[in-house]
Amino acid sequence: xxxxxxxxxxxxxxxxxxxxxxxxxxxxxxxxxxxxxxxxxxxxxxxxxxxxxxxxxxxxxxxxxxxxxxxxxxxxxxxxxxxxxxxxxxxxxxxxxxxxxxxxxxxxxxxxxxxxxxxxxxxxxxxxxxxxxxxxxxxxxxxxxxxxxxxxxxxxxxxxxxxxxxxxxxxxxxxxxxxxxxxxxxxxxxxxxxxxxxxxxxxxxxxxxxxxxxxxxxxxxxxxxxxxxxxxxxxxxxxxxxxxxxxxxxxxxxxxxxxxxxxxxxxxxxxxxxxxxxxxxxxxxxxxxxxxxxxxxxxxxxxxxxxxxxxxxxxxxxxxxxxxx
Ligand SMILES: NC(=O)c1ccc[n+]([C@@H]2O[C@H](COP(=O)([O-])OP(=O)(O)OC[C@H]3O[C@@H](n4cnc5c(N)ncnc54)[C@H](OP(=O)(O)O)[C@@H]3O)[C@@H](O)[C@H]2O)c1
Numbered sequence: 052x053x054x055x056x057x058x059x060x061x062x063x064x065x066x067x068x069x070x071x072x073x074x075x076x077x078x079x080x081x082x083x084x085x086x087x088x089x090x091x092x093x094x095x096x097x098x099x100x101x102x103x104x105x106x107x108x109x110x111x112x113x114x115x116x117x118x119x120x121x122x123x124x125x126x127x128x129x130x131x132x133x134x135x136x137x138x139x140x141x142x143x144x145x146x147x148x149x150x151x152x153x154x155x156x157x158x159x160x161x162x163x164x165x166x167x168x169x170x171x172x173x174x175x176x177x178x179x180x181x182x183x184x185x186x187x188x189x190x191x192x193x194x195x196x197x198x199x200x201x202x203x204x205x206x207x208x209x210x211x212x213x214x215x216x217x218x219x220x221x222x223x224x225x226x227x228x229x230x231x232x233x234x235x236x237x238x239x240x241x242x243x244x245x246x247x248x249x250x251x252x253x254x255x256x257x258x259x260x261x262x263x264x265x266x267x268x269x270x271x272x273x274x275x276x277x278x279x280x281x282x283x284x285x286x287x288x289x290x291x292x293x294x295x296x297x298x299x300x301x302x303x304x305x306x307x308x309x310x311x312x313x314x315x316x317x318x319x320x321x322x323x324x325x326x327x328x329x330x331x332x333x334x335x336x337x338x339x340x341x342x343x344x345x346x347x348x349x350x351x352x353x354x355x356x357x358x359x360x361x362x363x364x365x366x367x368x369x370x371x372x373x374x375x376x
Contacts, residue, residue, distance in 0.1 A: 056342045057083035059118035059142070061109055061133055063096040066124045066147065070174075071100045073309070073334030074122070079342040086112035109133060113140040120170070120345060122338075123147060126215040127222035131156045134171070138163040143170035145341050149231045149365060150358035152222040157362040161355045170344055172351040173358035175235055177305045179336035182313045182328040183239075186292070186299055190240060194317060196296025201240060201276040203233035203291075205305055206263075206284035216282055217258040224260035226252070226369055229288070230280030232305045234364045236290050237268055237276040244360055246271050252372035266368050296320065307333060 058080055060067055067085075074080045082102050087093035090107025097105040106112045113121070113136060121137045123130060123146040131151045134144045144164070150173050151157040164171035177183055190198060207229065209216055216223040238244065245268040252264040262283050268276035289304040297319035307313055309332035317324045344351045 054346065055079045055081055056119040056345050057081050057117060058338075059083060059112045059115065059121050060085040060102070061112065061121055061123045061137075062125050063087045063092050064124035067096070067122075068100070070122060070124065070334045070338070071102070073332050074338045075101070076332065077335045077338045077342065079346060080338050083118060084112055084115060110136070113137050113142060118142065120145065120341065122174075124174075126218070127227055128152055128220065131160050134160050135163045138167055138169055138171070141167065141169070143341075143345055145172050145174055145338070146358075147174045148235075148358075149173075149227050150355070150362055152227075154359060154363040154366050157359040161359055164355065170341070170351060171355045172341055172344075172353065173355060173361075174337060175232070175353070176333040176337045177232065177236075177307060178239065178333075178353060179340060180307050180313075180328075180333040181331050182301065182304075182307065182315060183236075185326065185328060186301060186315060187240065189299060189315070189317070190292065194297050194319060195292055195294030195299055198241065198272075198274050198292060198294040200293045201237050201274060201290060203236050203276070203278040203304070204280070204287045204289060205229035205232050206279060206281035207286045207288070208284065209282045217255065217260060217262075219259045223258070224262075224369075225280040225282045226250075226261050226264050226266075226365055226372075228280070228282065229305075230264055230266065230278065230368070231361060231365055232288070233266070233278035233280060233290070234268070234368070235361050236304065237270075237278070238357075238361065238364070240292060241270045241272060241274050241276075243270045243272055243274070245269055245276070245364060248364060248367045248371065249375075250368040250372040251375050252369075254376060261369065261372060264368075264372060268364070309333070309335075
């Protein structure tokens with residue numbers, strides 16, 4: 052029995068430059084190998100990030116008996132095919148968000164892992180940040196009174212026209228890329244699934260993907276949510292929760308800098324309070340939860356079915372935006 056797991060990284064994705072050092076800092080994980088469609092790229096990436104082994108094909112990584120778990124940061128359209136191939140090779144997978152290209156595919160993924168008794172989780176890292184946990188605890192203890200409105204935003208500007216996010220064939224688009232966080236945080240904070248959703252979007256003339264989108268969600272308890280996501284709009288990534296007796300504002304809610312403390316702003320009964328949350332690396336915390344689950348044969352903190360439910364909301368939102376557009 053070891054007290055750590057050996058991770059294999061599927062591709063030389065950019066996000067790996069954040070996640071790999073975070074796993075390397077984790078108390079129960081080592082990054083053992085990376086695979087790319089090109090051996091040259093895998094070797095360069097391995098050298099850059101201090102990974103001991105590089106493979107020139109994804110399949111070779113999946114067949115390596117010394118790999119305990121796979122991190123899958125492929126483009127969205129490749130999440131399902133390669134996660135399922137990993138399951139067939141007997142490997143547990145931590146898969147990037149959103150789980151798949153649609154609900155049916157996400158469900159197939161979950162079943163592929165369930166059937167084999169393998170661990171599977173979606174990499175919504177912000178849920179592991181102590182800031183998110185604190186906001187949930189505040190709501191639970193009545194910090195906003197009866198919750199009524201949640202608003203969320205995640206917008207940023209893509210830097211390259213050949214970015215995977217602008218490629219429809221790779222399941223790009225702002226809703227899949229960043230709007231998924233807004234939907235996720237609303238589901239997390241309410242603990243409910245929306246019973247009605249609508250969206251309006253601007254689809255890129257060249258890209259065909261939703262480059263800008265606003266969405267509305269109605270929850271059974273009466274909470275209403277509104278959000279925006281975008282690939283060509285200045286950076287904003289936060290959320291606000293308002294209720295009958297208070298307001299919580301989280302300005303840095305999703306892409307939280309692991310090197311700096313963050314602030315929760317809270318208004319209640321005419322008083323304003325700032326709560327400082329010490330710096331934390333949510334990628335490390337997420338990887339540690341996954342590794343603990345694997346080492347102790349327990350489920351991950353957030354069940355993979357949550358990813359299917361998130362996907363279902365995204366599917367409905369995009370369908371209404373396409374109808375409207
Ligand atoms: N949780 C977060 O904070 C976060 C942040 C950013 C992105 N993400 C997610 O991570 C995933 C990757 O995003 P990214 O920005 O890191 O993407 P990226 O830099 O474009 O990397 C994607 C990788 O996938 C591989 N790939 C396989 N088939 C491909 C194809 N047809 N076209 C392009 N690349 C292909 C490539 O690696 P090889 O050439 O080595 O095979 C490429 O480096 C997405 O699902 C995204 O939603 C998550």
